[in-house]
Amino acid sequence: MKILIIGAGYMGQRCKEEWGDEAELSEKIIETKRDALDEIERVKPDVVFNAAGVKGVPNVDWCEDNQLKTILGNTLEPIVLAQACQEKGLYLLHMGSGCIFYGDAPHEDKAWREDDFGNPRPVYSRTKWAADLVLSTLPNVGIARIRMPIDWKPSPGNLINKLAGYTKVIDVENSVTIVEDMIDVFHQLLEKKAEGIFHVTNPGTMRHREFIGLYEELVDPTHTNEWITNDELVGQGLATKGRSNNFLANENLGKVGITMRPISEALRETFVKYAKAKKVDDE
Ligand SMILES: NC(=O)c1ccc[n+]([C@@H]2O[C@H](COP(=O)([O-])OP(=O)(O)OC[C@H]3O[C@@H](n4cnc5c(N)ncnc54)[C@H](OP(=O)(O)O)[C@@H]3O)[C@@H](O)[C@H]2O)c1
Numbered sequence: 001m002k003i004l005i006i007g008a009g010y011m012g013q014r015c016k017e018e019w020g021d022e023a024e025l026s027e028k029i030i031e032t033k034r035d036a037l038d039e040i041e042r043v044k045p046d047v048v049f050n051a052a053g054v055k056g057v058p059n060v061d062w063c064e065d066n067q068l069k070t071i072l073g074n075t076l077e078p079i080v081l082a083q084a085c086q087e088k089g090l091y092l093l094h095m096g097s098g099c100i101f102y103g104d105a106p107h108e109d110k111a112w113r114e115d116d117f118g119n120p121r122p123v124y125s126r127t128k129w130a131a132d133l134v135l136s137t138l139p140n141v142g143i144a145r146i147r148m149p150i151d152w153k154p155s156p157g158n159l160i161n162k163l164a165g166y167t168k169v170i171d172v173e174n175s176v177t178i179v180e181d182m183i184d185v186f187h188q189l190l191e192k193k194a195e196g197i198f199h200v201t202n203p204g205t206m207r208h209r210e211f212i213g214l215y216e217e218l219v220d221p222t223h224t225n226e227w228i229t230n231d232e233l234v235g236q237g238l239a240t241k242g243r244s245n246n247f248l249a250n251e252n253l254g255k256v257g258i259t260m261r262p263i264s265e266a267l268r269e270t271f272v273k274y275a276k277a278k279k280v281d282d283e
Pocket of ligand 1: 006009011028030053054072095148157
């Protein structure tokens with residue numbers, strides 16, 4: 001299977017590392033259907049994987065004042081890419097985000113289902129939801145939503161690096177995605193050309209206190225931080241908009257025969273691998 005990866009950022013590069021020669025990582029910025037067709041005609045892929053997007057630097061608060069750039073990267077780009085893929089009869093797997101859901105879902109277990117409607121207010125989340133809303137009407141398209149990626153490989157985009165670097169951390173409970181497992185699931189979705197929306201999150205939830213506890217146990221026993229509430233995060237000027245905290249149910253992966261490890265098991269193993277990789281990097 002020849003995979004064309006659009007979006008040479010954190011996720012695009014991580015997938016390329018794991019998929020090797022099977023994948024070609026495109027550096028091209030896609031603004032029109034023609035741009036997308038040019039890449040497709042150059043690479044001649046069997047499937048297309050969209051890891052492009054605009055998350056803002058240093059974080060999603062940037063998107064609040066850069067609405068058009070965010071809309072172009074997160075809403076227009078997936079649409080013109082989908083147009084090109086439909087024209088060429090190619091399957092497209094698009095990376096979505098679980099950050100389109102805010103608070104508890106209207107279900108007894110409070111977990112959002114793949115077909116639930118998003119309720120986002122921040123610009124970043126709205127632009128991601130807008131793409132999901134329209135792309136999910138197309139055949140031959142899969143949408144893989146992830147949340148708060150946790151990677152064994154040290155990197156600025158890795159939740160381990162991010163949370164360990166903050167002096168003030170909110171103690172919230174969330175569904176999360178182990179990157180190593182995610183890359184494998186994406187590959188399976190591409191192989192199956194699976195249509196529809198998929199929550200690519202490890203079963204179970206994770207509290208930040210548990211997460212920092214593992215960091216201190218397995219990576220850095222000298223680490224310290226202060227605990228604050230989600231309201232204090234905005235109140236103290238550490239973020240412009242409150243962050244999305246939620247639980248995602250991943251019901252659709254099972255329907256196409258894909259399973260993921262429970263987070264309780266995957267998290268400790270990821271921290272063990274991260275500690276080893278960090279030691280090598282530090283030496
Ligand atoms: N990382 C997360 O926490 C997370 C969580 C949930 C969902 N996601 C989604 O996963 C996807 C990948 O995220 P990431 O963490 O890899 O972000 P990233 O590191 O910022 O990478 C995104 C890449 O897309 C490129 N890009 C932007 N607009 C493009 C366009 N029109 N055509 C082609 N490439 C374009 C960016 O190029 P420039 O750098 O030149 O702008 C960048 O290389 C995004 O859709 C994001 O919304 C990420």
